[in-house]
Amino acid sequence: MNAGNVLGLSFILFSISAAAFITQKNLLITLMSLELGLNAANIAIVSFALTSNKSDPFIWIFLFFAVAAAEATIGLSILIMISKKFKTINPDKISNLKG
Amino acid sequence: MTHESYNLLNIIIAPALGFAIISVFSKLLKGRISGYIASAAVFLSFLFSVLAFLDLRSFGQPLNQKLFVWFSAGSFSADFSLAFDNLSAIMALVVTFVSFLIHIYSIGYMDHDKDFNRFFSYLNLFVAFMLVLVLAANPILMFVGWEGVGLCSYLLIGFWYENIENSIAGKKAFLANRVGDAFFITGLLLLISALSSKGDFSLDFTWLKENYQILSADKFAGLPILSVISLLLFLGATGKSAQFPLYVWLPDAMAGPTPVSALIHAATMVTAGVYMVSRLFFLFDAAPYALDIILYTASFTSLMAALIACLQTDIKKILAYSTISQIGYMFMGVGAGVYAGGFFHLTTHAFFKALLFLAAGSVIHALSGEQNIFKMGRLKDKIKITFILTLTGWLAICGLPPFSGFFSKDFIIETIWDSGHKGVWFFSVLTAGITAYYMTRLFRTAFLGKKRSDYHAHESPYIMLWPMSILAIFSVSLGFYRSSFLSFAGMNFEPRHMPALATHSPIIAGILGISFAFFLAESKFSNFIEKTFSSIINLVKNKFYVDEIYDYLVIKPLAFFSEKFIFSLLDRKIIDGILVEGLAKTAFFTGDFSRKIQTGKISSYAAIFTLAATIALMCIIFGANI
Numbered sequence: 001m002n003a004g005n006v007l008g009l010s011f012i013l014f015s016i017s018a019a020a021f022i023t024q025k026n027l028l029i030t031l032m033s034l035e036l037g038l039n040a041a042n043i044a045i046v047s048f049a050l051t052s053n054k055s056d057p058f059i060w061i062f063l064f065f066a067v068a069a070a071e072a073t074i075g076l077s078i079l080i081m082i083s084k085k086f087k088t089i090n091p092d093k094i095s096n097l098k099g
Numbered sequence: 100m101t102h103e104s105y106n107l108l109n110i111i112i113a114p115a116l117g118f119a120i121i122s123v124f125s126k127l128l129k130g131r132i133s134g135y136i137a138s139a140a141v142f143l144s145f146l147f148s149v150l151a152f153l154d155l156r157s158f159g160q161p162l163n164q165k166l167f168v169w170f171s172a173g174s175f176s177a178d179f180s181l182a183f184d185n186l187s188a189i190m191a192l193v194v195t196f197v198s199f200l201i202h203i204y205s206i207g208y209m210d211h212d213k214d215f216n217r218f219f220s221y222l223n224l225f226v227a228f229m230l231v232l233v234l235a236a237n238p239i240l241m242f243v244g245w246e247g248v249g250l251c252s253y254l255l256i257g258f259w260y261e262n263i264e265n266s267i268a269g270k271k272a273f274l275a276n277r278v279g280d281a282f283f284i285t286g287l288l289l290l291i292s293a294l295s296s297k298g299d300f301s302l303d304f305t306w307l308k309e310n311y312q313i314l315s316a317d318k319f320a321g322l323p324i325l326s327v328i329s330l331l332l333f334l335g336a337t338g339k340s341a342q343f344p345l346y347v348w349l350p351d352a353m354a355g356p357t358p359v360s361a362l363i364h365a366a367t368m369v370t371a372g373v374y375m376v377s378r379l380f381f382l383f384d385a386a387p388y389a390l391d392i393i394l395y396t397a398s399f400t401s402l403m404a405a406l407i408a409c410l411q412t413d414i415k416k417i418l419a420y421s422t423i424s425q426i427g428y429m430f431m432g433v434g435a436g437v438y439a440g441g442f443f444h445l446t447t448h449a450f451f452k453a454l455l456f457l458a459a460g461s462v463i464h465a466l467s468g469e470q471n472i473f474k475m476g477r478l479k480d481k482i483k484i485t486f487i488l489t490l491t492g493w494l495a496i497c498g499l500p501p502f503s504g505f506f507s508k509d510f511i512i513e514t515i516w517d518s519g520h521k522g523v524w525f526f527s528v529l530t531a532g533i534t535a536y537y538m539t540r541l542f543r544t545a546f547l548g549k550k551r552s553d554y555h556a557h558e559s560p561y562i563m564l565w566p567m568s569i570l571a572i573f574s575v576s577l578g579f580y581r582s583s584f585l586s587f588a589g590m591n592f593e594p595r596h597m598p599a600l601a602t603h604s605p606i607i608a609g610i611l612g613i614s615f616a617f618f619l620a621e622s623k624f625s626n627f628i629e630k631t632f633s634s635i636i637n638l639v640k641n642k643f644y645v646d647e648i649y650d651y652l653v654i655k656p657l658a659f660f661s662e663k664f665i666f667s668l669l670d671r672k673i674i675d676g677i678l679v680e681g682l683a684k685t686a687f688f689t690g691d692f693s694r695k696i697q698t699g700k701i702s703s704y705a706a707i708f709t710l711a712a713t714i715a716l717m718c719i720i721f722g723a724n725i
Contacts, residue, residue, distance in 0.1 A: 018709055020708055095699030
């Protein structure tokens with residue numbers, strides 16, 4: 001495993017996630033793209049861990065997994081509340097914040 | 100100093116305490132009680148002044164008391180210190196004694212007034228401030244009293260404030276005084292700054308008197324600094340003492356209750372300027388031109404005010420112009436180099452003018468508020484005692500021997516002759532004649548002649564009459580103490596040798612004035628004069644249009660400037676329009692503009708968030724390399 005390839009993978013994943021985050025018309029997919037972005041960051045940390053020969057980045061990665069899991073839970077519950085209130089999960093139709 | 104001198108603060112504390120008691124317990128004091136308290140406070144103050152006077156006589160040196168350091172800044176410090184020398188002794192005695200009599204009179208005059216308590220609290224406050232002014236040992240503390248009496252004057256002129264005219268008169272007096280005060284304080288500051296450049300200094304009058312020479316070579320803007328300081332101080336005095344060009348407030352000040360006119364605007368406060376100039380006489384004496392300027396200004400004021408008084412119809416206005424004219428005499432005495440002479444006239448004038456004002460008050464009281472002398476006439480049958488008292492005051496001011504006015508005025512006129520200003524001397528004699536004329540006109544029109552309107556006069560109560568009687572006794576007798584008074588006030592009095600013309604002309608002028616007034620009343624000649632000199636008479640009747648000139652030169656431009664520039668442009672447009680409302684508008688428009696950024700679309704938020712995060716990241720990455 002080449003550390004450079006791993007970092008490249010991370011970049012690709014993060015780009016996909018960012019593009020999806022911006023463009024998707026479905027909040028569920030937006031949330032998924034966020035998870036993807038977080039994991040892309042995790043992969044980047046893995047690549048740095050491989051080059052630095054230290055063990056603490058791996059511990060960080062587990063912490064980020066836990067954070068990502070907790071965040072996903074909160075994100076999903078918010079999403080359920082939104083779908084209950086607005087009867088849609090298309091973000092373009094939820095524009096109460098329009099100034 | 101081992102001498103345990105008399106505590107001078109008592110003199111000031113008595114009326115101040117009276118003021119405090121009457122104001123605090125104003126609701127509880129019913130009827131005349133506050134009047135009695137106020138009178139007792141002033142009487143105590145008079146007694147304390149007498150005690151201090153006896154102490155001064157036995158000690159033989161001025162009493163100086165430093166109570167505490169009021170404030171200090173660097174090498175400069177102003178003390179709260181009192182001085183009781185010959186000048187302040189005379190002034191304190193005159194002020195407390197005349198004030199006491201006028202307080203008693205006021206109990207009768209202000210009876211049944213709904214603001215009886217307020218009146219006496221102001222009156223006591225006035226006496227307290229006047230005594231601060233008189234007893235102050237340095238000009239800074241004097242200025243405190245100076246401002247204080249100005250405040251009380253304002254409060255008492257506008258005492259019947261429900262009438263807008265009275266409030267306006269009070270305001271005018273306050274503003275004219277403020278102009279004078281600004282000159283006074285400027286003079287003081289200049290003096291302090293000049294002295295501080297010479298090393299350690301003190302502002303005590305005694306120190307100044309001994310050390311003023313250190314400034315005699317200094318210049319300010321090309322002029323001798325002592326002259327500039329003296330001139331500024333004198334301009335300050337013209338405000339308080341109603342001299343040209345700041346005299347305009349005094350006639351209007353007659354809007355106040357008559358005892359106030361007698362106390363503040365005839366006997367005490369308006370003479371504060373003369374007192375101040377006498378106190379600092381050494382400065383004026385040393386300064387080139389200063390005394391001449393005082394002499395000419397006073398002579399001009401005196402003549403002008405006397406001329407105006409000739410054609411006034413309001414009894415109090417006549418007396419007001421007469422006061423201006425007589426204070427002119429006091430300043431002439433100072434300007435001719437003999438401040439003791441001016442001071443003697445100050446004292447006699449305090450008595451006879453207070454008497455005349457109180458008599459005028461008695462007449463006004465008798466006629467239930469009528470002040471026009473042409474609606475009086477033949478009052479001598481109705482109010483005999485007031486008539487006799489007014490007669491005394493009239494003879495005193497006309498300068499007929501043996502009344503006190505003769506001795507003091509005559510002395511000043513002789514002094515002017517002696518000083519070599521023959522032109523000023525001529526005008527001072529002329530003014531004496533005019534004084535006799537207008538006072539006779541007043542006296543004859545109001546008390547003699549025929550009854551001019553349908554009035555019901557009643558004599559004033561005794562509580563008003565006996566203070567007037569005491570004043571009358573002093574108006575008659577004070578002149579006999581001229582030589583001892585003058586030597587006490589600080590000059591050696593010796594009979595002068597002068598031509599008969601110079602010694603007798605004031606009396607002759609007085610008699611001529613009196614006869615002319617009687618002659619004009621009896622003959623058709625007055626009609627002839629009125630027709631021939633109608634333009635001059637109109638000019639005088641309108642008080643030389645001085646008020647109008649001030650209106651056009653000062654008030655109108657000031658009002659225009661305030662209205663158009665300060666109010667409309669600066670306040671409304673710049674401060675309100677641009678600064679205050681502009682700030683609000685900026686916030687509003689910024690909000691209105693930036694709210695459009697909020698599309699409410701989550702994807703656009705996400706896009707912006709990503710973009711911003713990317714930019715932040717770039718900054719961190721490339722920033723770290725820089």
